[in-house]
Amino acid sequence: MARIERFGAKATMGGRARVLVGAAALLAMLGVAAQAGAQATVTVPGTSGDQLIYFYDARTDRVPFLTVANPAATPVVIEVAFYPANLSSRLGESVFTLPGGGNIVIDPTSSSVAGGAAAGNAGLAVVTPIASASDTQAVVPPQPLVGGYTLANLQLAAAFGENPYGRLAVGSNGNRATAGAEVDGNAVKYQRFTPTVLMVPTYFNPQDLAPPAQDGNRVIVAAFNDSYGAEFNVTALSDNAAALFCDNEGFEAAVGSAAVNGVLVSSLQEIAGSATLNASGKLFLDVNAGNGNVLGIFAQSLGTFAAGQRMPSVASVPDCPQRTSPTPTPTRTPGPTGNGTTCPASGQASATIRIAFDNAGGSANAAGVTTTLSYPASVSIPGVGGQQTVLDRVTNLTGVTSGIFSAGDNDTNGDNVDDQLAVGLITTTNAIAPGDFARVSFDCTAGAALGTVGCTADISDALGTELGGSCSVSFGN
Helix, strand or coil, rough: CCHHHHHHCCCCCCCCCCHHHHHHHHHHHHHCCCCCCHEEECCCCCCCCCEEEEEECCCEEEEEEEEECCCCCCCCEEEEEEEEECCCCEEEEEEECCCCCCCCCCCCCCCCCHHHHHHCEEEEEEEEEEEEECEEEEECCCCCCCCCCCHEEECCCCCEEECCCCECCEECCCCEEECCCCCCCCCCEEEECCCCCEEEEEEEHHCCCCCCHHHCCEEEEEEEEEEEECEEEECCCEEEEEEEEEECCCCCEEEEEEECHHHEEEEEHHHCCCCCCCCEHHHHHHHHCCCEEEEEEEEECCEEEEEECCCCCCCCCCCCCCCCCCCCCCCCEEECEECCCCCCCEEEEEEEEEECCCCHHHHEEECCEEEEECCCCEEEECCCHHHHCHHCCEECCCCCCCCCEEEEECCCHHHHHCCCCEEEECCCCCCCCCCEEEEEEEEEECCCCCEEEEEEEEEEEECCCCCCCCCEEEEEE
16 A cells, blocks of 8 residues: 555645755755745754743643743843643743843742642643733843753653753844844744654653553644734644654554644554554654644653653655564563462562573573563552652662663552552663563561462563563562
């Protein structure tokens, strides 16, 4: 089946984008000057700007912090406006004065910030320099503002940070407007974010990450229009972006779509639809900013370790071919164990996780391993998720110290009693050998039977190719 049929109507947009890119390159080769106002659009937001835009997430078990700094020697008055994900209207706003060289840390959940209106919501926070504390007219600051933000997940005890998404105020000639000028939408406007294709450069095997519901991976796309006047606002822009997933070998892994109307907070799995993503790869979103703006953010987390970044813009969606013959998915063999031993007098039982896979006679090791232990009510671990009390009970036995090793304790039955422990290790090289993987210290009742612990494993190499294999758990060693 041809790419245009598999990828949907938006594929024609990618083709038009390629034509435009080619035309621009041709003009550059011929030395033809660009049209005035060429700097009025940028494909990806900058890290500083005459206006700063932040994604915040203040929903349950999530905590955001925003920072804004004024690098100029003179004061700047800023308005911080908070919008929900649908960008229907402002939730609230606060006005702050930053002294020359000053900065501020903003907690959107605090009652002192916009009356606490952002608490319980996720969306955009827009920082706009204004004429004065009593005049909300947007103006150009003496120097572009800078800042940062942090998004923390309390369930995972993980967080990531980034610079805000900045843009300049430009005149009709495309140059930055004079400090103090009004940003009225006529003589002076803010740059627009107009990517052709947004890309997630690399994602780890989603099966190895924390669950999407706990922000194991997050695909965030914001689409909005600018509304100028005595008060600057943003409104929702709609786009149905076609999505193509390419695996680590450059083959098509899945096709899907991302329906955006304001701010979409989604995941790799949700965008992929019914397809299963079981290897590392890349994501391409064929977006259309129209007369508005589009920007993207991607984050992923393995237990307490998290990273996030803005999505870069690329010229077009590649032709990742479909595999001529599907690669069979290796069978993951559960390894229930339980040697009939009883809980020691200390009230703690030590269990060793061992992994097994074909490493080609010792020449091939793994780069990513996630083991999932299903344990009975006779044993337990203090704490939930990736809390430190959980991490303190798990020891890395592989000898690999350059990777990311973490664990998470979860309740799979909805009875508020944890019954499943995930232990994972990711390295940048093939360094994990078969054998002892991790040791877990369970709490138990002295003299009581320990019961049976089941184990399944996801094991892959540095390219994300699954190696199959299995795991087992044994007490007392």
